[in-house]
Amino acid sequence: MSLNKYSTAALAVLVAVIATASANVSAHTGATGIVKERMDLMDRIGDAMKVLSGIFKREHAYDADAVAKSARTIRDHAGTAMTKLFPEGSANPPSVAKPEIWRNWKSFKALAKDLETYSAALADAAPRGDTPAGGMPSGPAGHGMMGGSMMGQGMPGSMMGGQQAPTSDMLTVMPPRALFGHVTATCASCHTKFRTEKHEH
Template identity: 45%
Template sequence: MMSGETGYDADTVRHAAETIGMHAGDAMTRLFPDGSAGMPSVAKDAIWNDWESFAGLAEELHRYAEGLALAADNAPASQSDTKSNTSAMMGGSDMMGANSMMGSGDMMADDTMGREELAEMPANAVFAKVSDTCSSCHTRFRAKVK
């Protein structure tokens, strides 16, 4: 739906976002008690070595998912080809305008975005934040399965 392959449906998005929200934050970190690394888990030790980052991402997911549920009625913004890409990368006129360059630029810069602000955004923009958070966390804390 978010990739545009099927039509947008606000109820489906809201419902899914609520489900993700319920499993995020504390509900998620509770599932990673000390000493639960190792097979069959694919959790990396980094989770417990850097619990703060892990819990932070879980809480960020919680916030973004709830924001997405609130934003579900906001029709997805059309994403022109040039939009997110070049501007996200450049920030300003130079290559590395601090936030732009850090890749996760918009994630980091928006760290403080509250649910109310998210509720005003196009649904697909909030969804991108949700999926970026999934990806950040899996990149740092999930070992490869096969």
Template identity: 45%
Template sequence: MKLGQTGIALLGTLVAVGTALAHTGATGIVKERMDAMSEIGDHVKAVGTMLKSGELDLARVSVAGEAIAKHGGAAMLKLFPEDSLHPPTEASSAIWTEWAKFQTLADDLQVAALTLKSTADEGGDKSQVAEAFGTLGNTCKSCHEAFRIKK
């Protein structure tokens, strides 16, 4: 499934609003991961806004891809130690019962973000950036659907 212009805009808005409200009262590892998700969300929103507006800045897309990638893979896994479901977490206990799936999605996030970065670094056009961004967005969506508590 590909994200259209409306999907890109909606994804950015949902990430920004959701993360802003969720941080109230967070401490420790829960706050660390919420901060990481917020940073990811900020970069997703920035790229989504560029794609929607047509004002594509490849240098900013590259920076966003790199910043998101640093939170993927092993870095993401470190933010989810067992028994870290302290309020106001939005993490589902399914993370630990389906750890292999979660690990795959964390790795997929890193790969998708690096693909977005390399697409920008190689001078990709808007459709190429949008395709890479859509893959990244679908990875986020898959993880949130499987491992984020629906409020």
């Protein structure tokens, strides 16, 4: 196994995100108006994530332009572009959005903003290239030179809703692979909190 602890965790989350995405393929049936608009938005960022995951799972060669382009797609659909499609109380079927969104609007908004921040940083980082397979500075225990400590703080932080998030200085030096982990964790974190598991309607 050449994946270190960090990337294994990130990929596990990613697999979950994509699996959920495919399970929801038929979710559009009957969706209209703003609910359809945000499902379409989520699908567009889901497609961008598939391109990124193919690269970071090393199924495809690293391609800085493709990484930057997909990251920008996500960035452009995050933040207020995303939250404006969630007007108060718009959780009627077939939407699987939870009403908690409007009781915790600040936290929902913060996750949408985190997604914008991390995907923008990933777009900027794309030319930095990927770490070579098996060449990560951190060992199996995850305590490496730069990667280990940063990732150790960053990953659980964003999974818990943004505490201990990397500072903006850190974002400008992080490798694309680590930023991709943050993007993935942000998708998963918002879905866990604010989206029901399956369609119960």
